[in-house]
Amino acid sequence: MFHRRLIAKRILIGFLAVLLVATGSAFAYVKYIEGKMQPKGQLAGAVAAVLSEPAPKEPVNFLIMGSDYTEEDDGRSDTIMLLRVDLNKNKGVLISIPRDFRVEIPGQGMDKINHSFNYGGPALTIKTVEKLTGLSINHYAVVDYNGFIGMVDAVGGVEIDVDQRMVDDELGDPIEEGRQRMDGLTALHYVRWRNDPRGDFARIEHQQKFARALIDQSGQILNAFKIPQLVNIVSSSVQTDMSMADMLSYSGHVKSVNQNNLTTITLPGAAGEVDGISYVMPDWEKVELIMDLVRNDKPLDEALAMEIQSYDISAKVLNGSPTEGVAGEISDFLSNKGYQVVSVGNADKNDYTKSVLFYQKANYAKALNIKAALKELLPDIELKESDTLDSQSDVLLIVGSDYKK
Numbered sequence: 001m002f003h004r005r006l007i008a009k010r011i012l013i014g015f016l017a018v019l020l021v022a023t024g025s026a027f028a029y030v031k032y033i034e035g036k037m038q039p040k041g042q043l044a045g046a047v048a049a050v051l052s053e054p055a056p057k058e059p060v061n062f063l064i065m066g067s068d069y070t071e072e073d074d075g076r077s078d079t080i081m082l083l084r085v086d087l088n089k090n091k092g093v094l095i096s097i098p099r100d101f102r103v104e105i106p107g108q109g110m111d112k113i114n115h116s117f118n119y120g121g122p123a124l125t126i127k128t129v130e131k132l133t134g135l136s137i138n139h140y141a142v143v144d145y146n147g148f149i150g151m152v153d154a155v156g157g158v159e160i161d162v163d164q165r166m167v168d169d170e171l172g173d174p175i176e177e178g179r180q181r182m183d184g185l186t187a188l189h190y191v192r193w194r195n196d197p198r199g200d201f202a203r204i205e206h207q208q209k210f211a212r213a214l215i216d217q218s219g220q221i222l223n224a225f226k227i228p229q230l231v232n233i234v235s236s237s238v239q240t241d242m243s244m245a246d247m248l249s250y251s252g253h254v255k256s257v258n259q260n261n262l263t264t265i266t267l268p269g270a271a272g273e274v275d276g277i278s279y280v281m282p283d284w285e286k287v288e289l290i291m292d293l294v295r296n297d298k299p300l301d302e303a304l305a306m307e308i309q310s311y312d313i314s315a316k317v318l319n320g321s322p323t324e325g326v327a328g329e330i331s332d333f334l335s336n337k338g339y340q341v342v343s344v345g346n347a348d349k350n351d352y353t354k355s356v357l358f359y360q361k362a363n364y365a366k367a368l369n370i371k372a373a374l375k376e377l378l379p380d381i382e383l384k385e386s387d388t389l390d391s392q393s394d395v396l397l398i399v400g401s402d403y404k405k
Contacts, residue, residue, distance in 0.1 A: 034244055036235045039122075046123035047241055052136035059086045059297065060250070063129055063140045065122060078114060079207075082129060082137075084294060087253045091261035093294055094211065095133070096204045098269060102279040103132050112279060122239075133291050141240040149184030150233045157181040158214050166193045200280070201266060208264040215257060263300050265290060268307065305368035310338035313366045313394050317344050320352030320398040330377065330399050337373055342393045352400035358386045363394045370395060378403055 039047055054060045066079035078099055085092040099114040105128050108119050116128040126137045152158060159181045166175040168189070175190055182190060191210055196202035242250075267290065272281035290303040315334060319327035331341045355378045359367035367383055374381060380402050389396055 037238055037240050038243070039239055039241065043121060043123075046121065047126065047140065050123050050126045050130075050137070051140065051241060052138055054138045057088060059084050061135050061138050063122075063126055063137045065117065065125060065140070065142045067117060067142050067144055079143075080113060080125065080129065081211075082133060082135070084135070085250075085253060085257060086297065087250075089261075090253055090257060092257045092263070093300065094208065094262060094264045095290075095294065096208060096264070096266040097129070097132070098200055098204070098267065098280040100200070100278065100280040101132075101267065101269060102272075102274065102281055103128060106131060110274075132287075134295055135291075139240065139242050139246065141238055141242070144237045144239075148237070149188055151237070152182070152184035152187045154233055157183050158187060158210065160187075160190065160210060160213050162190070166190065166195070168193055168195050204266050208266075212262055212264060215262060263304075265300055265303060265307065301365060301368055304365040305372065308366055308369050310369070310373070311340065313369060314340040314342050314392075315370060316342055316393040316396045318347040318396070318398050319345070320347035320350060320355070321401045321403065322350045323401070323403075326399045326403050330374075330397065330403070333377065334370070334373070339370065339373070347398045352398055354402050355381045355400040356384055356398045357381055358384050358389060358396040358398070359394070360387060360389055361385055366394045370397070
């Protein structure tokens with residue numbers, strides 16, 4: 001039997017995507033679904049009081065929460081994700097908020113953000129996230145993960161490229177490295193895997209990857225035979241303010257958001273303690289940078305670059321200037337910063353007047369990261385995308401004459 005509070009619950013956006021697509025194809029279930037899923041009584045009034053109407057032609061903000069609610073207690077939101085969708089451009093940003101983020105909860109003071117759900121249900125979590133991010137929440141969904149395995153099975157599984165062999169005796173059989181179609185039980189093991197030194201941030205990465213795959217595949221995996229089963233599972237596992245009209249309106253846009261136009265990011269922080277209690281302490285400077293970019297609908301390249309650790313970036317360094325030894329000096333500098341320098345040598349010519357950093361499209365954020373690290377030594381370094389780089393390194397740096405010892 002799975003321990004409820006250990007189950008990783010951050011694949012919520014996948015639930016939302018499948019929910020919207022499924023309901024968009026199953027109009028016959030309109031009133032049945034609305035009756036089961038929408039809040040009632042005082043809860044309905046509480047969430048209505050804090051939600052905002054979407055502004056015309058502006059992105060729509062969905063707050064998605066995973067609750068470990070039981071009849072014995074009010075539960076906590078073990079997962080909090082904010083999805084911002086630009087309906088005009090069919091692109092989105094998915095922001096993960098660590099469950100132990102130490103933030104101000106209105107009326108409660110500083111505490112872990114997931115405790116807001118316990119103190120005041122989804123309405124207080126909405127208010128807390130609005131205060132943290134500076135964004136108005138337009139819609140919300142709370143997911144109970146009792147239906148997670150059934151939902152994944154109902155859509156025929158989800159295809160994931162697993163980046164390493166995942167072993168956890170408590171979870172059962174290992175998950176092997178490589179691309180595979182996961183059934184519900186395997187998917188549950190994947191998103192709750194804990195044997196990574198980065199802890200919750202590593203789990204968030206896996207869950208975001210799963211969410212992106214589920215969104216990307218949601219339009220293809222649904223068919224008329226799966227929809228009734230899926231609707232029953234999802235409608236029993238989700239609480240939301242959205243009407244069927246809302247879902248029908250948003251479903252086409254969500255189907256158009258895929259891995260190429262969905263940016264995922266996690267609000268940054270580090271482990272810490274206050275009065276003997278463990279938290280994730282927000283890096284407020286970086287949090288504000290991220291949220292300023294999101295609020296103004298700017299690219300998140302700079303923020304994504306900060307998320308990457310230097311030891312996760314490999315570089316090849318070549319001397320493109322007539323001065324001997326400069327590639328070695330830059331290599332030593334990068335190595336001392338923790339970057340993996342895989343080789344050092346001379347470029348095909350030595351008349352580069354300006355240093356150039358070549359990268360493949362998928363490694364743009366890594367290139368920005370190294371550029372920031374070199375800003376004092378190579379302030380005018382030029383970034384160039386290339387599809388001809390070999391697989392030995394993430395980036396290729398050619399040091400030009402603009403480097404002065």
